[in-house]
Amino acid sequence: MKRILIIGAGFAGMWSALSAARLIDEQRNTDVEICLVAPEPFLHVRPRFYEENVAAMKAPLNELFRETGVKFIQGTVERIHTDRNTVELTTADQRTSTMQYDRLVLATGSKLFRPQIPGLAQHAFSVDQIDEAAELEAHIKRLANQPDTPARNTVVVAGGGFTGIETAAEMPARLRAALGATADVKVIVIERDAEIGPDLGAGPRPVIETALRELGVTLMLGSTVSSVDANGITTSDGQRIETNTVVWTAGVRASSLTGQVPAERDPAGRLHVDRYLRVKGVHNLFATGDVAYAATDDEGNHAMMSCQHAMNLGRSAGHNVAADLLGAEMIPYAQPRYVTCLDLGPWGAVYTEGWDREVKLVGQEAKRLKTQINSEWIYPPAANATRAEVFTAADPRRIVVA
Numbered sequence: 292m293k294r295i296l297i298i299g300a301g302f303a304g305m306w307s308a309l310s311a312a313r314l315i316d317e318q319r320n321t322d323v324e325i326c327l328v329a330p331e332p333f334l335h336v337r338p339r340f341y342e343e344n345v346a347a348m349k350a351p352l353n354e355l356f357r358e359t360g361v362k363f364i365q366g367t368v369e370r371i372h373t374d375r376n377t378v379e380l381t382t383a384d385q386r387t388s389t390m391q392y393d394r395l396v397l398a399t400g401s402k403l404f405r406p407q408i409p410g411l412a413q414h415a416f417s418v419d420q421i422d423e424a425a426e427l428e429a430h431i432k433r434l435a436n437q438p439d440t441p442a443r444n445t446v447v448v449a450g451g452g453f454t455g456i457e458t459a460a461e462m463p464a465r466l467r468a469a470l471g472a473t474a475d476v477k478v479i480v481i482e483r484d485a486e487i488g489p490d491l492g493a494g495p496r497p498v499i500e501t502a503l504r505e506l507g508v509t510l511m512l513g514s515t516v517s518s519v520d521a522n523g524i525t526t527s528d529g530q531r532i533e534t535n536t537v538v539w540t541a542g543v544r545a546s547s548l549t550g551q552v553p554a555e556r557d558p559a560g561r562l563h564v565d566r567y568l569r570v571k572g573v574h575n576l577f578a579t580g581d582v583a584y585a586a587t588d589d590e591g592n593h594a595m596m597s598c599q600h601a602m603n604l605g606r607s608a609g610h611n612v613a614a615d616l617l618g619a620e621m622i623p624y625a626q627p628r629y630v631t632c633l634d635l636g637p638w639g640a641v642y643t644e645g646w647d648r649e650v651k652l653v654g655q656e657a658k659r660l661k662t663q664i665n666s667e668w669i670y671p672p673a674a675n676a677t678r679a680e681v682f683t684a685a686d687p688r689r690i691v692v693a
Contacts, residue, residue, distance in 0.1 A: 293323045295612055296378065296392035298368045298548070300329035300352060301337070302598050303580025303605035304398030305671060309685035310609025311396075312359040316682060318617055326390075328364045328380055332356065338598045339665050340424040341458040341634070343465060349421065354674040359681055371395070371551045373573050394575050394612045397562070398605065399546035401581035401596050405539060410519035415449070415539040418458055427538065431469050434535065442522055442533040444476050449516050449524075450541030451482030452490055453633060456499060458538055459508050460636030479532065481511045481524075483541075494648035495633065495641045502635040543596055545582045552576065557584040559596065566623040568608045569615075577615075579608035588627040592646055598669050600626060606687040622687050632661045 297307050308327045315323050333349040340348065356363050366382040378395070381387050403419035405411055416427040437443045446466060448459040459480045466476040480487065480503070487510055488499055503510065515527040516537070523533040545560035554573050555563040561584035563571045568583060570576040579585075580601040585594045594600035607624035614621045632642045640657035643650050652660060672681045683689070 293393040293616060294391065295323060295325045295394045295396065295616060296390065297325065297327040297396040297398055297609075298329075298378070299398035299400055299546075299580070300327060300332065300334060300363075301398060301400045301580060302334065302601035302669070303400070303583075303608065304329065304396070305334050305352060305355075306602055306605030306685060307396045307398055307579055307609035307612070308361045309355065309359055309681055310606045310687055311613040312361055312609075313682040313685045314610050314613040314617070314619060316360075316678075318613075318619060320617060323613070323616060324362060325360065326362045326364055327356070328366055328368055328378075328390075330367055330383075331365060332363050334671055335421050336665075336669065337419075337421075338669060340418040340421065341454065341461055342665075343428060343461075345418075345421060345424040345428055350671050351674055352671065355671060355676070355681060358676070358678050368399075368548065371397070371548060373552060373576055376575060392575070394577065394616050396577045396579060396608050396612050397546075397548060397552070397570075397582050398579050398608070399548050399582055400601075401543040401545050401559075403539065404542040404544045408516060408518060411516070411539060414519045414521055415537040417539050418454065419543070427536075430536065431465055434466075435469050435471075437535070439474075440533075441475075441477070442535045444470065444474055445532065445534040446476075446478045446536045446538065447516075447524055447532055447534045448478065448480045448538045448540060450539065451480045451484070451487045451510070451512070452540065452542075453488070453631075455480060455482070455538075455540040456488055456503070457634045457636075458540055460503065460506055460634065460638065462636075463507050464637055476507075477509065478507065479509045479511055479534075481514050481516055481526065483513065483515045485513050487512065491631065491633070492648045495631070495643050495650050498641040498650060498653050499633070499635070502638040502641075506636055506638055543581070545596075549578075549582050559584075561596075566625075567611045567615075567621045568604065568624055569611070577608050577612045579604045583608075585624055587629070588625060590627075592627075592629070594626065599630070602669070603687075603690055606685055606689070609685070610687040624687075626690060628690070632657065632664055634658070634661050634665075
């Protein structure tokens with residue numbers, strides 16, 4: 292029995308498993324098993340962690356895996372030995388073992404980068420992982436038990452990128468829900484760049500600025516956080532802001548497991564892959580999602596570390612890893628169409644198309660699209676979906692742009 296081993300059950304890992312199962316079923320092969328290793332059999336819907344009720348933002352995968360013949364192993368991979376085609380893993384009951392593979396798909400995603408800023412690790416919150424977002428949510432609710440002070444009523448969001456903007460846009464309403472409608476709340480975004488949303492470009496910026504201003508969010512541009520403590524922050528230019536709530540959103544890095552692979556990586560730690568998502572220079576290894584530095588087209592664009600790209604990267608990686616093992620035709624990954632849909636809280640949203648991010652929808656019209664994306668498009672097939680329905684959704688030629 293040959294084995295495809297997939298590490299990670301995020302968007303890329305889940306779709307890799309289902310897409311590989313699809314091709315194996317299509318080829319009527321009974322000599323290949325698909326194993327997926329992850330800490331738990333749930334898809335964490337990470338793009339929604341800036342919202343409330345974060346504990347509900349995960350989707351069960353056991354039924355999908357059973358229906359499609361994917362073997363789930365609850366555990367964590369600690370080491371990858373590409374020279375021996377093995378991994379070392381620790382299972383949920385703390386047992387350690389070595390597992391052999393014929394092909395490996397690395398889909399372990401990314402994590403928020405936390406620089407060595409004094410007090411950051413001890414005092415800042417984040418919306419990066421589900422437990423961290425839940426901790427922030429509980430903290431905001433507990434603020435109502437504290438004395439009415441500027442520190443209690445102020446939230447500082449560090450980082451004015453996609454996640455920082457979405458988080459900040461939600462915060463005034465979330466604070467008032469916790470502290471009362473008349474609370475003197477203040478939300479401040481600190482961004483090192485001279486413009487908000489530097490990676491989003493000039494296209495949607497006027498919409499973002501208008502929305503944040505109307506929501507009452509203050510921007511501090513060209514500044515950084517130099518220290519954090521229990522009662523506030525100090526900025527790079529010496530300003531002191533009293534706050535009990537600092538949310539760090541500035542930057543992500545690929546899973547540290549990429550560092551165990553003897554291959555070229557980009558500055559974010561992503562492995563360079565070819566158009567079939569094979570890691571360049573490493574036999575039997577594919578990378579996908581946030582750990583893959585993958586070209587989306589022939590124009591020089593590369594996949595972002597986002598759900599939008601991870602879903603299609605996963606479908607492609609799964610098909611190609613199975614095709615490589617079975618001797619079937621591989622399909623090059625391509626995703627030339629690029630869109631963004633940025634949530635701007637109660638104000639609405641902004642939707643753009645193209646790598647130059649041309650604005651197409653704003654306000655409540657864009658918000659309806661964002662709601663559909665967040666509540667429908669990015670979720671896996673329903674637990675009661677048929678095998679045929681799952682395999683249709685897992686087809687690598689089915690490109691989902693958002």
